[in-house]
Structure formats: structure tokens, C-alpha cells
Amino acid sequence: MTDAAALPAPLAEIREEFLELPERERLQLLLEFSRELPGLPPRYESAPGLLEAVEECQSPVRAFAEVDGDVVHFYATAPQEAPTTRGFASILAQGLSGLTTQQVLDVPDDFPLMIGLTRAVSPLRLNGMAGMLTRAKRQVREQLAA
Incomplete structure (x- = not known):
């Protein structure tokens, strides 16, 4: 697993929030995060097809x-x-919003495994988070190349 020192501050703080809790309480924190998902800007709200499906x-x-x-x-x-x-x-x-493009590209691919939920949620669900991160990095690279 990647060294946590490689994480940008917002993701490092989120990781610490999870790891400070006993394993059984980490799912509760994940549920709290689920209630804090930021809304979409109007340009995406009215055209959700602009966002890419995460098949994982x-x-x-x-x-x-x-x-x-x-x-x-x-x-x-x-x-x-x-x-x-x-x-x-x-x-x-x-954790990604507000970072520079390079900081996002440098986020370790195994970040989903670093937040202490590997025994609390299924590998399939962690794979979904990894899929979101992989897409974010690819989309950043595509926009930088354009």
C-alpha cells in the first residue's frame, strides 16, 4: 500500500477521520459522508449525461x-x-475538489484501501470507489491534453 504521506491534505484529513475511529464506527462515518455529497452545479443538474457512468x-x-x-x-x-x-x-x-491537476494525478490509486474500510465493506464496493478515482484522473489527463 502507498505511503499516506503522499496524500494531499484534504484526503489525508479524511483518511485520518476514518482511522481515528474503531472499525465498527467507520461505516457510520461513511454514512455521514453520504449525506454530505455536494449537489451538482446547474449546468450538470440539467444535463446529467455530461457526467460519465461509473460501471464499476x-x-x-x-x-x-x-x-x-x-x-x-x-x-x-x-x-x-x-x-x-x-x-x-x-x-x-x-477530497479532490480544489486540488491542482497534479495533486489529483498524484493521488495513489489505492486510496480507497487506505481509509480503513477493507473489512467493513465488500471489495466490489471498494472497486467502485477506485473506478471513480480512475475516471477522475483520466478525465483530468484528457482535459490537460486538449
């Missing part, structure tokens, strides 16, 4: 990393009835 997720999740100058904004949607997936989307929306 068991629930219908759509996400997009938008580059504005050198700053990344990560947007995602996930259904209320899928709190685990919604929590993962919220963690990434809160």
Missing part, C-alpha cells in the same frame, strides 16, 4: 472531474438508497 459501481453513479485553470472540481451523483456508494462519491468530491 453496483449502483447508478455518474461522475466528472472538471479542470478550471489548474484546479479540479469533482462532481458525482449517487442514489440516496445506495449510501455506501454515495459516501465514496462524497469522499472523492470533498
